[in-house]
Amino acid sequence: MTLKKRIVILFLLCSMIPFVSIGLISFFTLDSILSNKVKKGYENNLAQVEMSLENTFTNLNHVSQQLAFEGTIGQELNELLLSQKPFERSQITEQLKSQMSLVTFTNPNIGLVLYFFTSNNSIMFENSPVKDGFSLEKLPLMAKYYGISYYGPHISNSRFDNQFVLSALRKVDLPNHDDVYIYIESGLHLTQNLFDSNQYSSDLSHLILDNDGRIAYTDLPEQYRRNDIFSNNQSGMASGSDNANYWFKIKSAQGWSIVSVVPKTKYNMEINRWYVQMTIFTLFFTLIVFLLAILLWKMLYKPLNTFNREIKQFYQHSNHTHFAIVPTRIPEFDHLLLQLRSMKEQIWELFREIENKERVKADLEVEKLLYQINPHFLMNTLDTVHWLAVMNGQTEIDKVTLALNKLLHYNLGKLGQTSTIGEEVEALNQYLILQQIRYDFQFDVQIFVNEDTMNTVIPRFILQPLVENSLYHGLSDDGYIRVQIQMTNHIEIIVQDNGAGMSPDTIHQLLNTTQTAQRKAGLGIGMNYVKRVLAAKYGDAAKLDIQSEPGIGTMIIMILPAN
Template sequence: MNKNFIIERFEQVTFKNRIISIFLFGSLVPFICLGFVSFYTIDSILGNKVESAIKSNLKQDISTLENALNNLNHVSQQLAFGGINKQIEDLQQVLEPYDRIQLLTEIKSELNIISFSNPNVGLIMYYYPETDLHELENFNIRGHFSPKELPIMAKYPEITYYGPHKSYNGSINQYVFSTMRKVNLPDQNVYLYIETGRNALQTLFAPQNRKVDSRRLLILDNDGRVAFSEDAKDFPENELFPGSSNTEVTSGEYNQFFWSKETSNQGWSIVSITPMKELNQERNQWLVKTTLFFILFSIVAVFSAWVLWKMVYKPLGKFNTEIKSLIVSPSKEHTGLTDIPEFDFLLHQIRSMKGQIWELYSEIEEKEKRRADLEVEKLLYQINPHFLMNTLDTVHWLAVFSGHDKIDKLVLSLNKLLSYNLGKMGEVTTIGDEVQALKEYLQLQQIRYDFQFDVDIDVDENAMALLIPRFILQPLVENALYHGVSDDGYIHVDIKSNDGLDIKIQDNGAGMSEETIDRLLNDESKENQKVGMGIGMRYVKSILHANYGGEARLEIKSEIGKGTIVSVRIPLSGGDIPS
């Protein structure tokens, strides 16, 4: 039902709307498909490009930070387990001011040597947690030093790493990383505190020094908590990061942010967070441009479809005019063209066909007039034969009453033959009726001619009821009598039906030459149109062609002095026999 409904609705669509719809469908659908493919391709390329850039930056950041922390670890090991520990231990036991000052000078000199030899190392000092005091710092301290307030990034038994925080160095104002390690002194509880240097992480975690971009950084400790956040509103410190539950996932989306994570060998992680709207900015710009281009393309496609319809509509109007003039009048001649070669050629063909149709119409009118005249003439010619038949019927009864049996027989045969032959030439009859009329004809001819001849008629019983056109056998037998049958002449009529109807007329007469055969079948001259001179043979040929076309066959084979064979082949089915 739905399919039929769609077909019916489509059939009601005008030609104009069909052209526009098909044109728009053929032009816009590929463009839309190409747009979708391009969009997903561009989106994938941009996504991979941004994600690759973020991961690349993260790997560079984590490498920089690991190097800085490794440097802090190396320096802290050197100081915590080095020869300077003996001097620090002695410092706690020296009471003389002079000796104490001299020892402090030596320790600071050692610290300065280490500090200058490691430019990525900043503030260095020793911290005593029991008294909350510090000493031996190589730079002035800003404010009160409190390790408990520092953000722990990673904590191990021998060392603790602190995430980005304001430096305690009074000479700089930037974010630094730091580490605290217990000094190897058996009888004292002392910790070594070291910060990264002024330029160690200049472009990394110090927002006031780093290049301005859209990303923000997070530092996660070993447990996945946020130790440092550049976006405390959406990712507050000391809370678990959303992507920490699955350590295998290194990127994702959260709260309108795209995040990417890199984990260090020490267990802490760096996370880059970027707003999704900034990531999609380039894609959205491409989408807007594509939409505008699609609208422009649609307008052009609609205009092109309208122009195409106009190009087709104009020739159709001319065709309509030509067809109307075709059925109205042949006199008005149209010479306008469409300026399109293909349509102009069709117009020329239509106009040529128009002329031929009206010529044919005039010829048919003339033939109809002639046919009417022939019908009148035919009626006039039929008057005399009917009068003759009535007269013969009167002679028949006079011969019966007078006892002239031979005359009665002759008149009766002639009357029957005339009655059969006066039927419509070419109308349908049976083989049986045709054979009976042939016998009447032969009886008359045997009385007419002064020589004796025999006729043998052999017909299959199953062929007697077959239909053939009227007046086929008599002209063929008449041809045999006319061309050379004399005393002791013999004519054999053989009619058989197999897959077709085969009629064979054979005589033992004088025979005919090839020229005579050709004249009988093909010569249309007036001299050869006399009765008995081939008109019957041409009639048979014409009637066979009219009813069977090329499926029927008429052949004549003859030899001088040996006789003639006329063969007719008629198909059992097909043809156009009038009923």
């Protein structure tokens, strides 16, 4: 999988997982909240309708009490029915009409009011013309108790009103008449206003159930027919659903019930609206996240492309060609590019250093070959001289040839091979044997080496040139050479003599010249050789220093890495 795909997928996962998690949590939370909100809204609306209907029935009951026998109007009606005098009946009739008008005027929520005689279906003292065919049997009975019958919403019996009303029928207990009732309807548009005065009016339909749970009034006659038993008649607030609708029912204290019916599509509309909004928001958020992932990839692609070009330039241009760095405008990447350019410079510097060391090593090989003229023939000849000296009893000659043979065998080893401090000290001893026999004066050589350091690996043939330097710079008969080798966290080799010493110019020439000293012949390869061997083997990790004063002596200090 490419880096681009990984970045896009990882960014999408990092962004979408928290979003989806929060979305799921909010979904279940808001779904519960919205469901409760909608349900509570419908239940509260239903409670308001139920309360309004109860208030309407209470008002009808209150007015009917004024018109019953216990009230003044009821008593005057009794007098009218008992009176046989026309004038008296006329006066009582006018008084009744006046009082009836006063009652209806002081109760604006009251519509049609009349006295109904069931014995002959006659009507008296109606405050509005009554439609023909008035009959109580046609009215939807809701409840009946304490001598009062309540009728659910029905078309008004007033000739001037075709709106739905609520009505009540109350028996007037007259002493001599048992067939007199007071009939009262609610005011114009009151019932419809009760159903429409809420935020869900356009979504709700209503059913009114009588005391037995039968449907006395219905807004949905095709689904809920009048006089059918409603499926649920439990007390208090209840709710349920059928195939197409949700319903909420509340039962009044008088025993009748009111049911609000809402289609499932309307009920879930607010929740579905939230679903749509969340879906749109999720798609929009996903698009934004995807665009940000692409932008993030582009932010990474340009610096990576720059890095790729830098690396290609590194191995394609062996002449160390420089190209201008194009800023990425991202500080971290610009810093890395500068570090990469710096690393390239260091690598090229290392290449040049390695090339120089290889050249030095090649020069040393050539120089050493100058001293290896037919080495095997020379050593075989010396071995022959050694055995001739032994056979003729020439111990001095035997000693010289044996020492020379060992020294040549060690010194003519392959360049680049390593040796140990013990082997270097042994070769130095052989060299000193030859030098003491060669020169006609005695000099003291003291070698101080810790036994623990004898197996430490160092470059081959670096001690003899230092001692040779002391011999060649004015060592007298009472002279001494002190060689001290010790090791702590590095190897320290000190060669000290009490010879003629050297001037600062001579010291500077020995330490800084790049040409092989040709003043001396034989085995004295010299300081240049040691200096170049250390440079080729250790680079700057090794140090070579000369401290000398004319007439006092010289001290050569060589410090090598311990490993």
